[in-house]
Every structure is written in C-alpha cells, then in structure tokens.
Amino acid sequence: MIEVRNLTKWYGPILAADQITFDASAGRIVGFLGPNGAGKTTTLRIITCFMPATSGTAKVNGHDVFTESHQVRSSIGYLPESTPLYPEMRVEEHLHYFGKLQGMKRTDRVRRIDALADRCGLTNIRRRLVGQLSKGNKQRVGLAQALLHDPPVLILDEPTVGLDPTQISSVRDLIVELGRDxxxxxxxxxxxxxxxxxxxxxxxxxxxxxxxxxxDELRQQVSQQTRVLVEVQANPMAAKEALASLPQVDAVETNDHDGWCRAAITPKQADADIRTEVAACIAQQNWSLRELRHEVASLEEFFVQITSEQAQAKAG
Amino acid sequence: MQHTFTIAKREFTSFFHSPVAYLVMCPFIFFAALLFLLFQFQPQQPAEMRNVFTQLVWLLVLIAPAISMRLVAEELRSGTVETLMTSPISDTAVILGKWLGALGFFAVLLSPTLMLVITLEIWASPDYGPIVSGYIGLLLVGGLYLAIGTLASVLTRNQIIAFLLTGFVILLFTIVTYFLPRVLPPRFGELAFYLNVNEQYDAFSKGLIDTSNIVYFVTAIAMFLALAVKALETRKWR
Known part of the structure; x- marks a missing residue:
C-alpha cells in the first residue's frame, strides 16, 4: 500500500530524512515511531504530497507521490500534526467543504457525514463552531475529515497529542477498529x-x-537480557554470593535499599525464566522475601537504546 | 473549476466571520458617502458619480491590501494549508478561488455605494452609462489590487508584511508611475504613464469602455495570479 524507498529530504543544509525505506502493506496499522525531530512529520508530508523529496521515491496504492499526486491525494486521508482546522466554520460546514474538495456529491457527503458523526462522536457538536471546540473534539473533527472520502490509506500524525487519557483510549479504539479494513x-x-x-x-x-x-520481533532484538529482580532481607554480600552460586545464574548485582537487599539476577540463557530456582535458593537461606519479579525487556528500553545510539552516532 | 468555486465560496463567507471585514467596510462606506457629499452632491454639480469614483480608486490602495492580506497567509500560519494542499485540487484552483472570494467580498463592499446613486436618482436624473462603466472599472482596479495582494499573501505567513508588500506594489502602479514620467526620457515616460492604474481607470469614470484599458487590467490580473500560483508551487520546494 505504502512503499517508501530511500527517501531523503534536505531543508537547505539540514538533513531531515536520510534514506528512509519502509513498507506498509494493505490492512495493517504501522507505527511510525521516533523522538521529536526524528523526521517523522517530514516523511509523512512527502508521502501525502505536501512537499517533494530531495531524492528517493514513495508510492501509495501503486501511485507515485510526485508524478501521480492527484491519485495519491484522493486515496489518502491525512490528519496533520496539531489538527489545523478553520476556526470560523461549523463542524458540519467544515466536513462538507473538504468533502467537496474531494469531489464528493452532496448526497454522498450527507450520508457519509451522518455515519462519521456517529462513529467519531460528533453528534452533539455538529452545529458548533470549530474554534470553540476542545482539543479532543477538534481531533475528532480532524479524524472525521480524514475519513470523509473513505480512503484506503490513513496517515495520522500524532493523533493523540494533547488528549486526556479517556480520549486517548477512545481514539486508539477507533484506530484499531479502522485498521481492520x-x-x-x-x-x-x-x-x-x-x-x-x-x-x-x-x-x-x-x-x-x-x-x-x-x-515482538523488536523486543527480541533487545540486547539487554531478561532478568529476575528480588528484594530480600539479607546482607548484600551474602545474598550476592548465594545467588551467584546457582548454576543457571550468569551475574548478580545487588544494592542496599532501606535495610532490604535488592538483587538483579541475569540468567545464563537469555530468555530463561529462573524464578523457581531463585525462590528455592532464598527459601533455603531462610531470608524474608518481599518481591520476586521476572523482568522482560520492554519496547521502551529498546526504543531508548536505539534512539540514543543514533544520537551518539550523529554526535560522533 | 468546481473546486475553484468551492474555495471561493468558503473564502467569501469567512470574510464575514472576521472583524477585519467590518473594519474595512465601515470606513469605506463612510468615506464614499463623505466624498459624495463634498464633491458630488452640491448645487451646480452634474448628476454623476465621476468625482466619487476617481477619489474612491485612491481609497482602494488601503482597502484592497486589508482584504487580501489574510487570503493565503492565514492558512500558512494556522497550518490549514496542509489539509488544503493535500486534498486533490490544483494550485491554480486554490489561488483562483481565493482571489474570486476576495473579489466577491469587494463587490459586496461596493454595493452600499448604490445608495448614493439612488440619492442622485431622487434629486436629479443621472446618466447611467458612466455610472455602470465606473463600477466596472472599480471592479477591475479592485481585481488587480487583490491579485497583487494574493501574490503577497502567498509569499509570507505574516499578514502585516503581506499588507505592506501589497501597498508598496500598488504605490508603484499609482504614485511612482505618476511622477516617473517627469524624470524619464519621453519614450520610457510614456511606458510608465501607461502602467499607471489611475490613468487606465480614468476612461471608465468618464463612461468610456475601451478595449485597451480592459486588456491592461485583465493581463495584469492574470500575470499576478500566475505569479501567485508559481509562488505557491515553489513554497513546497523550500
């Protein structure tokens, strides 16, 4: 559906996107993740034909964004960062306007707007001025606008920024639901x-x-191994010695934490779960135990690791 | 073409949602009426609008940039340009639509001056020919100034800069080309004189619709709008 090949964009002397290549196949929700200023918005703007790339190609639905821009723009629903809308228009007017620009007939627009008002939760605010809406409601209007012409491809730039937790989860649910087709x-x-x-x-x-x-694949790439974390009431030195003597254990780190010893135990085998062995060892030593936890590396750690590596590579 | 009208209609209605529209309208109507009372609605004066028209054309130097300054600059500032330009529409439709919307608003702005014509009709029997041609001329001058303003508005996201830039270019076509012939050799002087908007408008206020004047305005409008389309295109490359 979306094919991006070696996309590069220079803003004058600044390199905003460097050889970006990825695919998003039909019917998938692809997360485009990165810290602020990583080149996400730049890439999305190129895919949506808002600006051309310095080099490289992007295709949406089989159409090239540069040479067949009209077809691409008709097959994309785009919600830009910060949801720009016309504040002086009413919600319904706004949707009709963009429907018209998409070349939709009046009857189609009316039917579609009715359906979307339901789906995006706009029923009560259809006659309100866009400028008076809350951030969350604006986001819904923007989303409805992106969905108006029923595009096969949706491009959403930070759709949940500035929303409260309930709104975030409702937008997420909507995205998952939309992702089915x-x-x-x-x-x-x-x-x-x-x-x-x-x-x-x-x-x-x-x-x-x-x-x-x-x-899941990304999680497996995390170089940091899974660990078992325990908190026991024991001398840190003794605890370290006892735990390290287990045959499955590779290394133990301990530190003192208000009289409790906190130990992080790394198994020899990266994905092994050694909780039972650790528990047996602790029981044998007769220490009081207040925590025993199997820690799996999260995507978050991976993300932090990857992005800091990149930042260092760039600085060096 | 349909997109052009869609955009023009939105632009036209959005003028009435902004205080700028009323801030432009009030002084315009006030000065139009004042000029009418001072120069036209006097004993011994012929029943015509010519004096009002020739003065109103000067007022457009301030009014037109105030109308056009927000056309594209506002979209650039608020970011709506992103949703607009990623809709399947051409750059030409955007520029043409914006300009037509502004021209429509300008026509509405002119309409209260019809009251002055009615006043003339009540007190005397005016000759409608020159009045109609005067209005056509005003629309053409307004169209030209708004086209200049559309271009300026594409060039910057700052409305004040757009306003000043438009005013500056308009002054080139009014005051500068008026004084330039005095210092230039006659051949170039004639050219400068030809480019003067007020000179071109004069015929209309007299009741003369000359093809050469119309050609002047239409080509100038087309040129500035084409430049605006190009400027909008190059915006993407920066």
Whole structure:
C-alpha cells in the first residue's frame, strides 16, 4: 500500500530524512515511531504530497507521490500534526467543504457525514463552531475529515497529542477498529500507543530508520537480557554470593535499599525464566522475601537504546 | 473549476466571520458617502458619480491590501494549508478561488455605494452609462489590487508584511508611475504613464469602455495570479 524507498529530504543544509525505506502493506496499522525531530512529520508530508523529496521515491496504492499526486491525494486521508482546522466554520460546514474538495456529491457527503458523526462522536457538536471546540473534539473533527472520502490509506500524525487519557483510549479504539479494513500509518513518540495498536513498527531516529518489524520481533532484538529482580532481607554480600552460586545464574548485582537487599539476577540463557530456582535458593537461606519479579525487556528500553545510539552516532 | 468555486465560496463567507471585514467596510462606506457629499452632491454639480469614483480608486490602495492580506497567509500560519494542499485540487484552483472570494467580498463592499446613486436618482436624473462603466472599472482596479495582494499573501505567513508588500506594489502602479514620467526620457515616460492604474481607470469614470484599458487590467490580473500560483508551487520546494 505504502512503499517508501530511500527517501531523503534536505531543508537547505539540514538533513531531515536520510534514506528512509519502509513498507506498509494493505490492512495493517504501522507505527511510525521516533523522538521529536526524528523526521517523522517530514516523511509523512512527502508521502501525502505536501512537499517533494530531495531524492528517493514513495508510492501509495501503486501511485507515485510526485508524478501521480492527484491519485495519491484522493486515496489518502491525512490528519496533520496539531489538527489545523478553520476556526470560523461549523463542524458540519467544515466536513462538507473538504468533502467537496474531494469531489464528493452532496448526497454522498450527507450520508457519509451522518455515519462519521456517529462513529467519531460528533453528534452533539455538529452545529458548533470549530474554534470553540476542545482539543479532543477538534481531533475528532480532524479524524472525521480524514475519513470523509473513505480512503484506503490513513496517515495520522500524532493523533493523540494533547488528549486526556479517556480520549486517548477512545481514539486508539477507533484506530484499531479502522485498521481492520484500512492501511494506517500512525506517527507517534509515545510507545505504549504503538504496542497497543500497531501490527508493525518503524522506528526512526536522526532522520534514519533505526529498526523495523513487529513489536515482538523488536523486543527480541533487545540486547539487554531478561532478568529476575528480588528484594530480600539479607546482607548484600551474602545474598550476592548465594545467588551467584546457582548454576543457571550468569551475574548478580545487588544494592542496599532501606535495610532490604535488592538483587538483579541475569540468567545464563537469555530468555530463561529462573524464578523457581531463585525462590528455592532464598527459601533455603531462610531470608524474608518481599518481591520476586521476572523482568522482560520492554519496547521502551529498546526504543531508548536505539534512539540514543543514533544520537551518539550523529554526535560522533 | 468546481473546486475553484468551492474555495471561493468558503473564502467569501469567512470574510464575514472576521472583524477585519467590518473594519474595512465601515470606513469605506463612510468615506464614499463623505466624498459624495463634498464633491458630488452640491448645487451646480452634474448628476454623476465621476468625482466619487476617481477619489474612491485612491481609497482602494488601503482597502484592497486589508482584504487580501489574510487570503493565503492565514492558512500558512494556522497550518490549514496542509489539509488544503493535500486534498486533490490544483494550485491554480486554490489561488483562483481565493482571489474570486476576495473579489466577491469587494463587490459586496461596493454595493452600499448604490445608495448614493439612488440619492442622485431622487434629486436629479443621472446618466447611467458612466455610472455602470465606473463600477466596472472599480471592479477591475479592485481585481488587480487583490491579485497583487494574493501574490503577497502567498509569499509570507505574516499578514502585516503581506499588507505592506501589497501597498508598496500598488504605490508603484499609482504614485511612482505618476511622477516617473517627469524624470524619464519621453519614450520610457510614456511606458510608465501607461502602467499607471489611475490613468487606465480614468476612461471608465468618464463612461468610456475601451478595449485597451480592459486588456491592461485583465493581463495584469492574470500575470499576478500566475505569479501567485508559481509562488505557491515553489513554497513546497523550500
């Protein structure tokens, strides 16, 4: 659905996107993840034909964004960052206006707007002025506007920024629901959002693609191993010695925490779960135990690791 | 073409949602009436609008930039340009639509001056020919100034800069080309004189609709709008 190949964009002397390459196949929700200023918005603007790339190509629905811009623009529903809308228009007027620009007939527009008002929760605010709406409601209007012409591809640039937690989860639900029959490219710098909604992830940092794959694949790439964390009432030195003597254990780090010893135990085998062995060892030593936890590396750590590597590479 | 009218209609209605429209309208109507009372509605004066028209043309130097300054600049500032330009419409439709919307608003702005014509009709029997041609001329001058303003508005996201830039270019076509012939050799002087908007408008206020004047306005409008389309296109490359 979306094919991006070696997309590069220079803003004068500044390199905003560097050889970005990724695919978003039909019917998938792809998370486009990266810290602020990573080149997410630049890439999305090129895909939506808002501006041309310095080099490289992008295709949406088989059409090139540069040479077949009209077809691309008709097949994309785009919600730009910060949801720009005309404040002096009423919600319904606004939707009709953009429907007309998409070349929709009046009857189609009326039917579609009725359906979307329901779906996006606009029923009570249809006659309100856009300028007087709350941030969350504006976001809904923007989303309805992007969905108006029923495009096969949706491009959403940070759709949940500035929303309260309930609104975030309702927007997320809507995105997941839409993802059943549309290709969605969702840009965000919030990780849990990606973990909850996306079937695949593209991580960009410093204008480059740092990693891509499904969330599970990415989690497996995390170089940091799984660990077992325990808190016991024992002498840190003794605890370290006892735990390190277990055959499955590779290394133990301990520190003192208000009289309790906190130990992080790394198994020899990266994905092994050694909680039972650790528990047995503690029981044998007769220490009081207040926490025993198996820690799996989160996507978050991976994200932090990847983006800081990129930042360092750039600085160096 | 349909998109052009869609954009023009939105632009036209949005003028009435902004205080600028009323701030422009009030002084315009006030000065139009004042000029009418001072120069036209006097004993011994012929029943015509000519004096009002020739003065109103000067008022347009201030009015037109105030109308056109927000056309594209506002969209650039608020970011709505992003949703607009990613809709499947051409750059030409955007510029033409914006200009037509502004021209429509300008026509509405002119309409209260019809009251002055009615006043003339009540007190005397005016000759409608020159009045009609005067209005056509005013629309053409307004159209030209708004086209200049549309271009300026594409060039900057700052409305004040757009206003000043438009005013500056308009002054080139009015005051500068008026005084320039005095210092230039006659051949160039004639050219400068030809470019003067007020000179071109004069015929209309007399009741003369000359093809050469119409050609002047239409080509100038087309040129500035074409430049605006190009400027909008190059915006993407920066």
């Amino acid at each position: 549309k290709t969605i490219l969702l840009s965000t710098h919030i990780l849990p959002e990606v973990e909850k909604t996306c079937q695949s992830v593209v991580i960009v940092a410093g204008g480059r693609v740092a990693a891509q794959g499904t969330p």
